[in-house]
Amino acid sequence: MATAALTWYTPEEYLALERNAEFKSEYIDGRIVAMTGAPDPHVTISLNLHAELRARFRGKACRAWAIDMRVQIEGGRRYTYPDVVALCGEKRFIDGVLDTLVNPALIVEVLSPSTEAYDRGEKFLHYRMIETLQEYVLVAQDKPLVERFVRHGEFWHLATVTGLDAALELTSVGCTIPLREIYENVEFPAPAKAAAPVADANPS
Template sequence: MATAALTRYTPEEYLALERNAEFKSEYLDGRIVAMTGASIAHVTITGNVHGELRTRLRGTPCRPFMGDMRVQIGGGRRYTYPDVVVVCGEPRFMDGALDTLTNPALIVEVLSPTTEAYDRGEKFQHYRSIESLREYVLIAQDRVLVERFVRGGDFWTLSTIESLDAALELTSVDCSIPLREIYYDVELPAAPAVQ
């Protein structure tokens, strides 16, 4: 049985296509991967986190961006669109188009059933190569669960938050967000009854 050859693209070809595309795609070592639509919970959580960060970071050197800010990883081997990304200090872009950030301090991803394994595994592995990145946050959309990874030298430390009464402490941008605000207007499944 014959197999179809995979089309490989250079980073330059990807960027030329992406900057004129109607829909977003990520670039993974020569492959262009279309991004799918998001659930209402995903979109709500992303908006909540961005809104809270925008309010809390006003007047500081840090600036949040939502889903349309592309991030370059590994000198152009990968380009992704994090759900929320924060840069502190002067943003650095890969070129004059000002649409591809190279120095994020914080990246937040809202987990989806189709991307959760990738966000936790290979994507995080590549994000860790970004020298400026200090914190990586994963937020579940189907239950109250926030996982925060903080860089300490060559190591990353994980902390987990599973209560709406707790807050997400973000050391990379020196602020905290109550989980009630992160999950505001999100319909979560009812907790199972204790027997």
């Protein structure tokens, strides 16, 4: 069976195409990968977190972006669109165009069944190569659960925050956000009901 040949692009070719594209795509080692749409809880969580960061950044030299800010990784080997990205201090972009950030301090990804393994594994592996990155946060969309990875030298320490009464501390941008605000207007799936016991067809 014939197999269609893959088309490989340079980072420059990707950026030229992406800046004129109708839909977003990420770039992974020469391949352009189209992004799919996200369900309502995913989008709601991303926008809630962005709104809470913006409110806390007023009067500070900090900035947050949601969904549409592209991030360069490994000098152009990869380009991604995190759900939320933020930093305090100088913002640095490539090409003099303000659409591709190179120095994030905080990256947040909202987990989905189709991307969770990638967000936890390969994507995090490459995010760790961004020298300025200090925190990587994974947010569940089916329950109030947030995992926060914090850089300590060459190591990353994990802290888990759970429950709507808990709060997420973000030391990289100097603020704390209650989970209740992150999950505002998010409806969690009902817990699965336990199966009824099967009666013994041949009682003794």
